[in-house]
Amino acid sequence: TTQINIAIDGPAGAGKSTVAKLLAEKLQFVYIDTGAMYRALTWKAIDENIDVNNEQLLNELLKQTDIQLVNQSGVIGIKLNDQDVTETIRSARVTNHVSYVAKHSLIRKEMVAKQQKLAEQGGTVMDGRDIGTAVLPDADVKIFLTATVEERARRRHEEQLSKGMPSDFEQLKRDIAKRDQLDSEREIAPLKKAVDAIEIDSTSMTIEEVVEHIYAIVVERN
Ligand code: C5P
Numbered sequence: 001t002t003q004i005n006i007a008i009d010g011p012a013g014a015g016k017s018t019v020a021k022l023l024a025e026k027l028q029f030v031y032i033d034t035g036a037m038y039r040a041l042t043w044k045a046i047d048e049n050i051d052v053n054n055e056q057l058l059n060e061l062l063k064q065t066d067i068q069l070v071n072q073s074g075v076i077g078i079k080l081n082d083q084d085v086t087e088t089i090r091s092a093r094v095t096n097h098v099s100y101v102a103k104h105s106l107i108r109k110e111m112v113a114k115q116q117k118l119a120e121q122g123g124t125v126m127d128g129r130d131i132g133t134a135v136l137p138d139a140d141v142k143i144f145l146t147a148t149v150e151e152r153a154r155r156r157h158e159e160q161l162s163k164g165m166p167s168d169f170e171q172l173k174r175d176i177a178k179r180d181q182l183d184s185e186r187e188i189a190p191l192k193k194a195v196d197a198i199e200i201d202s203t204s205m206t207i208e209e210v211v212e213h214i215y216a217i218v219v220e221r222n
Pocket residue numbers: 012013034035036038039098099100102127128129130131179183
């Protein structure tokens with residue numbers, strides 16, 4: 001029997017990856033972090049001094065790059081040409097360049113094909129920006145997870161402070177708003193709620209509440 005696929009889209013910092021990971025565990029599904037794939041290519045481009053606006057060079061780079069999502073005993077990581085880049089792709093430098101890499105059609109075409117292949121057998125929770133609209137338009141459950149910019153910046157701010165990292169709330173707010181704008185206004189597969197997606201505003205919800213809510217939707221639909 002084939003299992004269902006669950007698509008979770010939404011703006012930066014809405015809690016998609018945390019929610020998707022927990023939901024996948026609960027369902028014993030595979031979690032697929034599509035943002036990590038764009039981040040990995042962005043990290044490599046920065047490392048090789050490739051201009052993020054140069055679509056041809058980025059495409060050449062992507063062809064030479066093997067990107068693997070790895071799930072080693074519950075720890076989800078990402079490998080680029082066998083190098084573990086799980087941590088490095090979360091840097092502010094990568095975060096602030098990734099939307100420029102992700103806007104190119106050649107890059108998206110390749111990434112989307114990879115993502116569709118990963119979901120072929122079903123049993124996945126996939127998060128991103130265009131999963132419900134472009135990658136898995138036939139996904140059985142589609143969620144559009146949002147929260148106010150203030151709340152998303154606040155969460156990121158507290159997360160960084162709790163890790164002992166320096167954090168500037170106003171700067172975070174500006175960076176998140178900018179990334180939302182780039183992702184929503186790009187020409188190809190912009191961030192947008194699929195018509196058949198269920199919108200969940202997580203502004204005043206806990207992670208657990210969001211997971212339970214989506215879990216109930218999945219159970220009810222099947
Ligand atoms: O989800 P995350 O914040 O890691 O995504 C990083 C960036 O990758 C997004 O801001 C967006 O530019 C791009 N992305 C995308 N399509 C996806 C997932 C991510 O364009 N499906």
